[in-house]
Structure formats: structure tokens, C-alpha cells
Amino acid sequence: MANTAKTRKRWAAWLGLIPFLVFCLAFEIVPILLLVRDSLLLKHGGLTLSHYGDALAPLYLKSFINSIKLSGLTAIVGTTLGVFIGYAIYRWPTKRVQDFMVTLSDVTTNFAGAPLAFAFIIILGSNGVVTQFLLQYFHWKIYPDFSVYSFSGLTLAYVYFQLPLMVLLIIPAFAGLKKEWRESAFNLGADTFRYWWNIGIPVLTPSLIAGFTLLFANAFGAYATAYTLTGSRLSLVTLQIGFTIAGEVLHDPGIGQAMAILSLMIMGTSILIYQLATNRARRWTRR
Amino acid sequence: MKQKPSVSQILIVGFFILYMIIPIVATYVFSVAVRWDRTILPEGYSLEGYTTAAKNPYFFSTLRNSLVLSLSTVLVSLIIVVPTVYWVHVRLQTAKPLLDLLMILPFGIPGVVLALALVQVYNFHPLNRSAMLLIAAEVVFTMPFMYRSVSNSINAVDIPTLTEAAQSLGAGIRNVLLEVIVPNIFPGILSGSLLVFATVFAEFTLARLIVGAGFKTFPMLLVEFTRIDGTVAAALSVISFTVAWIASLLILWAGGKGVRSTQEVVKAK
């Protein structure tokens, strides 16, 4: 009797999860699954991969290439610079400066979208303050080689929110490098280079991979910044899908669905790698 | 051992600070600048950007819409996410991997894809392109933030043991919840709520793509103005920042308070 009571109790515990599960199913999982199904259906029924073929036709393939280039580039720049900035902050002798920098990163990484895009127009637009500064003091005319409304401008704007995110990710990783490892490495005859090459970098690698994939996904899924800055001047996947929804550009909804699923797969893979790398990093640096 | 930062450290951190601060400062200055496209410093200052913004018929309605949207999202999140996180931590540890998975999913779904999926499924009255659907989408979108804050604070205290301690001292379910559990995880709930609020307040993608003109939000107004009037757009940006600053400061304050009082309990485990 006690056993059945216990089983009943366990079932009752699962009941408590139902509202949340229903919500997730209704507004996240089922719609996504239906999107997958629709992307594989012909207008009049029947399975097809033709939407995917269409979505990868030159016109739309260009948007995938642009998105991947933009995300990859800003993720590489963000990861690389972020590591150096993060290390400089981590080794900073005063705690107050460290705390300030972490807070700054915390705030600025959430500063994306329209305000960010507009801020970049203010400073780097054709009459922007930095544009003029460079022209007057360095006689460097950055236009028309550079344009804030193009790929190059978008790169600078994306790096703006990528950098602080990487800083926030990498500082705990540096903190996870135990002082004893460095000391015992030196004790065993290693020099600084050999310490980093044999211990520091291998231990940081999972964190670097995690950082890169998260930054990549972060840029790949971004919409608002690109929309504000480039409008329709630059073809990106998220912008294309947005046009499908808003009905601004007339094309087959199947193509939009296929593009959505393809970008979901790209983002999903990045996040999966991010999660695996994070788990690995956590296992190594657990205190 | 009082060290000084090295030159390269100062250069690197200095570069970072400049990169992070210049766009923000520029926006603040631009919002009060009279004309700033021919000179390094503005030619004059005025608050016209703000007064023009406030005169716009959409100014207060979008502000109100954004507030309603953010607060509703926080409320729904508090009702759906917080009890679930608590329940899984305390009663249903077996469901923890499932919860973790569901909470990481929104990170892997681009906003536009979520918008597309929801718009296509809920194409019927009264949900189609409604504020209600938008709230649901925002809840999904911000779930990971709420989850992290709340589960961090739940992990920081040993809830099962505190519950038993309270029970052994004669407390019933109600007293256990109100006097022991809620006060201890409140900082997490508070900072999660503020994070959700700030995120939704500035969120553009879902709002524009799910509802569009039918329920105009503050960021949508801002984007419109970037194409019409730069000074007003800057003024709106400044207002948007200010909301984000306040939320961030409150989060720091709430976070600092909770962590300190629970440190020792963590150490004891």
C-alpha cells in the first residue's frame, strides 16, 4: 500500500510540471514542428524537398553566405579580442576596476538592436562624428570604402555586442586556471610559453569553443540591428525570413519556411556545440 | 603587493572602454545637439529632440504598450516559470535534464524563426497577430534569463534541509513558503524579473514581426524615427538606455544582497 502511495505521489509531482510543459508545447515546440512539416509539404499536399532547393538558389544562398560570413567574422574578432581584453581585466591589479569592467560588459552586451544601430550611424555615418574626426585630424576619408550601412558597418556594430559577451564568458575561465597549476608547471621546469602551450591553452580550449559558438549563434540570429542599419541593402537570412512574415516581399512561403528551418539547424548546432563545450569547461575548472 | 597594470593592459582595456562608451556618449550628445554633421563638436545644444518626441502622438502610446508588454511578460513568467523551477528543484529532480533542455532551446531559435512559426500556427482569431501571442513569444524568448536567475538562487540555499528545519520547528507548508523559501529566493526572482523586463522593453524582432503596426512598441517607434529625424531617434534611444541602466543597477543591487547572505550555507554543504 505504501508503495502505491509513493507511486501516486511521484505522478502527482509530474502533474506540477504540466502548466509549463503545455506552455512550451503550445508556443515553442509544436509551432516549430509544424514549421518543419510545412517546409516539407507541397501546396497541395505531398512531401517535397523543393522548398529547400529553392531556398538554396543563388538569390537566397547569397543571404546564407552573408549571414555566415558576418557571424563567423564577428565571432572570430569577438573571441580573439575578447580573450585579450578578458585577460587584461582578469590580471588587473585593482578589484574595483575589474568589477567596473564586468559591469560595463554586462550592460553593453544587452545593448543591441535599434539603439545600437542608430548609435553607429551617429558616429560612423557619412557625417558621423568619428568619420569627421578621422577626416579633419588624419585626413583619412573612410567613405566610400567603408559604409556603416553595409557589411563593414554591420561588422563593427555586431562586434560591439560580441566583445563584452566574450569578456563575460572568458573571465571565469581564466579564474578557473588554478594558481597551483602554474606553480607546479614552473616547479617542474616549464617556462611561461610552455605553461600556456601545454596547460593554459588546452584548459581554455573548451571555453574558447563555447565562446566562439555562442557568439556565432548570437550574431546569426540577430535581426533588429541589421534591420535598422541596412534595411534591405544587405541580404541576410534573418532579414529574408522577416520579409516573408511581414509580407513585404512576395515569394513562396515555402521558401521562407525552408530558410527558417535551415537557420534553425545552423543555430541549433552552434548552441549544441556551445552546451557540450561548456559542460566540458565546467568539468575541468570545477573547484 | 600593490602592482601597477602594464602598458599593454592599459591600452587593451582603454580600447575596450572607448569602443563600448563612444557610441553611447555620442547618442546622448546627439540627442541634445542642434546640428552635428559639419563639426567635431555640436554647433549648439537644445532639448528639442525630447520635446518633439513627446509631442508625437505615438510617443506615450508606444511607451505604454512597451510597459504593458514588459510587465505582462514578467507576470506570466513569474506564474509559469518560477513555480516550475522551484518544483523541479525540490520535488522532481528527475525532470531536471528535461527542464535544462527546454530552457536552452530558446537560445537556439532565432527570433525571426519563432515569430514565423507562431504567426503561421496561430493564424486565427483572437490570437492572430495579437498582443497576447506576442506576450507568449516574449515569455518563451526570455525564459532562460528567468530560469538562470531563479535556479541560481535556489541552488545557493539548501531548500530541502531548510524546509525540514522549519518543519521540525513546527512550521506548516504556508509558513515554510512565506517565511523561509520565498525570502531566500526572492533576490533571484527579482533580478530575473528585471532582466526580463529590460529585455522585453528593448525587444524589436518579435514585436515587429508578430504584431507589427497593430501594437506599436517603443523600439518600433525608435526604428521609424531613425529614418525620419535623427535627433528624435537619439532622444528615444536615450530613454531606452535609461530604462536599461535602471534595470541593470537594480539587478546588481538585488544580486549582491542575495548572494552574501547565502554564502555560508553553500560553504557548509
Next chain:
Amino acid sequence: MAYLDLTNICKTFNNVVAVKDFSLNIEKGQLVSFLGPSGCGKTTTLRMIAGFELPDSGTILLDGEDISLVPPNKRGIGMVFQAYALFPNMTIRENVMFGLRMARKPKPYIEKKVDEVLDLVRLSNTSKRYPHQLSGGQQQRIALARALAIEPRVLLLDEPLSALDAEVRVALRGEIRRIQTTLGITTVYVTHDQEEALSISDRVVVMNSGLIEQIGTAQEIYRNPDTRFVATFIGTANEFHSVVTNENTMQCDNMTLTTDRVKSFSQGSRVVALVRPENVEVFDVKPSETRLNLFEGVIETLTFHGAITRLGIIASGGKHITADVNLTGRDMLAHHQMVWFSFRPEYCQVMPD
């Protein structure tokens, strides 16, 4: 009838038996320890007394009342946890007041009682502070005060000292015993530390794999272990796996052991004889008088423990023997030295192998 009566308690978790047929009577005012390795069921039993687990079968009587199914907040039982479990959001005073407020005691009574118990644990000066501002030992004393404030019928302590440093541990266990005897409160104390259990308890219950191995005073348990588990879990014992050869001898490899304790075993049966290290005498030269159980060996290890020195001896047959000797006033012993060792027949505990 005893004050706290546990009868045939059984508890199973996911088909794993945690406690089996546990019966115990505890007299009013006694301190009884549950001692055993982790997973032996001691904490589960304690939690059943507290009401956090319900027994699958069996009854728990407290002062004649069946409390087996009473919810934990209605049992009037105080509990102290390993991880202190002070409420981090409340001051020390608020923590101690908590149980009294739950019982809706009048305010003046609460104030008086709180002062009284804080005084009892000698921490009156901390009442305005928060738990994280106190040391582990202080926190545990507050937890004790908090449990005592409600004047519980029984006090339960679940490994209260295991999160603390060795020094604090010894001081605090004395404190616990002092308070317990002062108040005359019936107490159940769970620990895996034998020294702790032996030093503070009126009675010790040794448990293993969900079963009671032995119940007795500290001395009974140490001197006359009922089972081999008890003999080896508590203190150290040399084990001689032997075969009974006649009514007072047995054979362990090439050593013939003499003790009348084999009387109850039939010839040829396998037994194990247990001898505590402090009962093994060591001689540099062969003693002139005749001694039973006298053997030759070589000292392999010498470990200085202060009052005693622990010797590791290899007997001539190859068996390892541990002996504790007092080196004061005798010649130094050295590594690889040939020695003689012996133990009296009455110090052999014999039990089936």
C-alpha cells in the same frame, strides 16, 4: 514503558532496504547514539523519528503516543542538521524565535526563552547578527539553541559535528553533552565517528546495512563486541582466522592460540579470534615465565602516537600483527628488531568466521 519506543521499523527505498526490523527503547533523559558507516540506515531511522520519512511498517511511540504518522511539524521534536540549516534571511535571534512563533507563544515568553537558550549555548552576544557572520561552530550552537527553544520532547542530532574542524568538534561535543545532561533531554545522536559516539553516549546502537549489530554502553561495545563487524568497525583488532582444534585451542596457520572462549565451538569449525592492539604485549627478550600465546616476530613499522607507539610486527609465519605499546621507561625498540609478543587468553574475542 520506555519514553521513546521504536518497534519493528522497516524502510525501503526503491527496493533497497534501508532499515530492517529496527526495535529500540530509549529511556527518558538518555543520550543514545546511532553509529555506523554511511548508508547503514542510521540517518533514515533518525528521519523516521523526526517524521521526514514514514516507516513502511512498524510503530514509533513517544511517551505512549503513537507518532508514526504524525506530520513532522506536529511532533514536538527538535532537530539539528549537519549543514546547520539556519535560515540565512533571518538574524540569529529571529532564527531562535522561529519555532516559538510557530507555536504562537506569548511575546514576553518568547523573549525570555530566546535569551535563556542563547545563554545556554553561550552566544547571547550574537543575537543581532546573521548566520553568515558566524563561524561554523557558532552556527551549529545556534542551531542547537533553536531546536532547544521549543522545549522538544526529543532532540535529534544528525551528524551535527561532521562539517566542523577537529578542534571545534571535540569542544562542541562536550558542550552538547553538558547541555543535554543539564536539561535532561532525551536525545538521539547520529554519527559515523566512533570516538564521538563512545565519548558522549549513555548507550550506543551500532548499525550496519540497515540492521542493528549491537546495543550497549560504550564499554560493552568496545570490550565485548557481539559481532565481527562491531569489533572491527570500533577500534582496531587483529584478526586470527583459525580452526578449532580442541576445547581450548585453535590453529591459525602455524600459530596455536589458546583461549577457553572456543569452548562453545565444535572441533574443526572455522572461527576468527580478535585481539585489540593494546592487549598485545611486546618483549625484547623471551620472557622467563611461561606465557600462553607467545610468538616471535620482527618489527616492521613503528609509529609514534604520543602516549603509545603502534608497532607493525610480522610474525614468524608471515602474519601481520598490530600492537600498541607504551615505550616510557623501557628500552627503545627499533626497526627489524626481533621481538616476542603475547596476549592473554581472556583478551581473545572468538566468533564464527
